[in-house]
Amino acid sequence: MSFQRLPEAFAGESRLRELQRQGLWLWQVQQALSEILPPEWCAQLSVGRFEGGQLTVMSPSALVVAKLKQMTPTLIAELGRRGFAVTAIRWRVRPELVQTLAQRPQAPAYAPRALSPAAVAALTELRAQLPADDPLAQSLTAWLRRVTEKTPAAGPQSQGNESFEQKQQ
Numbered sequence: 001m002s003f004q005r006l007p008e009a010f011a012g013e014s015r016l017r018e019l020q021r022q023g024l025w026l027w028q029v030q031q032a033l034s035e036i037l038p039p040e041w042c043a044q045l046s047v048g049r050f051e052g053g054q055l056t057v058m059s060p061s062a063l064v065v066a067k068l069k070q071m072t073p074t075l076i077a078e079l080g081r082r083g084f085a086v087t088a089i090r091w092r093v094r095p096e097l098v099q100t101l102a103q104r105p106q107a108p109a110y111a112p113r114a115l116s117p118a119a120v121a122a123l124t125e126l127r128a129q130l131p132a133d134d135p136l137a138q139s140l141t142a143w144l145r146r147v148t149e150k151t152p153a154a155g156p157q158s159q160g161n162e163s164f165e166q167k168q169q
Contacts, residue, residue: 026050032082036075041068053087058094065091115147
């Protein structure tokens with residue numbers, strides 16, 4: 001039995017070539033949607049078929065489908081700008097996709113970045129220049145307190161470092 005690369009196997013049969021072309025096109029539409037829509041929605045979408053200008057998109061979540069139905073004209077226009085001749089989108093709720101889509105890699109969770117010591121020092125200096133009753137000063141005080149509590153190097157438990165409140169006195 002001889003093995004061939006997939007494109008070579010498709011090259012011999014016109015119907016297989018057409019399927020390869022359609023599959024590639026649908027994959028490109030899926031990629032375009034992942035660039036247009038928020039990652040948490042894209043993780044729940046699966047592009048189905050394209051026929052007569054109508055694209056079928058499936059999701060296990062009725063909530064996601066309801067939200068995306070409202071965005072249909074915008075999505076069609078954006079896909080058109082990217083070179084896809086989509087004239088309509090048919091949204092389908094497919095609960096059985098839950099297991100299939102669960103195998104997809106999930107978008108990374110949001111992880112806030114820590115402030116550098118220089119940034120904390122600059123904000124502390126700004127806070128010191130403001131009057132005590134200024135709403136911005138009060139907000140900065142509360143925010144800097146939270147930031148310094150979360151940062152081990154600047155928190156009250158660190159070796160010899162003062163907390164924000166101690167620096168203010």
